[in-house]
Amino acid sequence: MYSGDPIVRNALSIGVATGVYAVSFGVLSVAAGFSVVQTCVMSLVCFTGASQLTFASVIGAGGGIAGALPPALLLAGRNTLYAFSLRGVLGGTASKRALRAQVVVDETTAMAHAQPTLAAKRRAFDLTAVCLFTAWNLGTLVGALAGRGLGNPRDYGLDAMFPAVFLALLAPQLRGRDAVRAALAGALIALALVTITPAGVPIIASALGAVPVLLVAGRKRKAVRR
Amino acid sequence: MSWWPVVALCASAYALKALGLVLGERLDREVSERWSLQVVVVPVLTALIVIQTFSTGRHYALDARAPALAVAAVLVWRKAPFVLIAVAAASTAALLRVVS
Secondary structure (H helix, E strand, C coil): CCCCCHHHHHHHHHHHHHHHHHHHHHHHHHHCCCCHHHHHHHHHHHCCHHHHHHHHHHHHCCCHHHHHHHHHHHHHCHHHHHHHHCCCCCCCCHHHHHHHHHCCCHHHHHHHHCCCCHHHHHHHHHHHHHHHHHHHHHHHHHHHHHCCCCCCHHHHCHHHHHHHHHHHHHHHHCCCHHHHHHHHHHHHHHHHHCCCCCCCHHHHHHHHHHHHHHHHHHHHHHHHHC | CCCHHHHHHHHHHHHHHHHHHHHHHHHHHHCCCCCCHHHHHHHHHHHHHHHHHHEECCEECCCCHHHHHHHHHHHHHCCCCHHHHHHHHHHHHHHHHHHC
16 A cells, blocks of 8 residues: 555554554453354444444443344444535445445544545545544454453553544644634534533534534525525 | 444435534625624634533543643744644643653
């Protein structure tokens, strides 16, 4: 692979970090009582890291499917917003769009939107998806087979790496007063809700921070039409 | 363990992604050209950064992740390479945890 291309380089580094987290999911899932095959199927077909980790830990703690599914889905709910925002990027035939929808997660969305052109967005989305999918599933397999004793991703500071990566990907999108306002509103909404709502809700609710911007844009367009 | 939990999780996770795709395509024509739906992601990614840095579960937290994000912010501002930003943030948190 041509490592001089920043999109390839960035996608690879996101993949490596994600792979380490996948190992901890594999370990957790087998410990929760899922078989190695079930654990791998979850990573292949569900492919939503935070939801899988929550699901496995609630089941492992004896919560059952009724206790585990709602928090997992609240965490997966932001993917709906992501897919919504990516509608131009997820191009192609119906089957290609359906396939791309499967890999709509934090990392692919952030990488796509950080690019300036539609072609670059699509390329970043696809390359990140390939790296992420490969790393997430290989890591899961390793964790499921190896079990405990592989160390905690926190020891390597990887939990601090993800916000840093998302900040780097968000920065090019913060052009103009409207975008900065939407970002600040999102941060305030999330912080206000974190202690009073279940996990996942603060992040979904933060999308409301974009509503004023969208409303103003809609009004301007109407004015132009008249 | 039965396969039902696995099937339920996988099916609903995909349904949520597909729902966004369908809604986005429906609403495409309703949204102004100046502001694409991309603006929805700006507050969501900001919230993700804030939650991943300043909370643990449903509690506020101020730990090694905060200085790591501060280091990242400076590097982002100085337009440092992506990989350097990622490695610097992870090393900052890892080192602070070893020290403390």
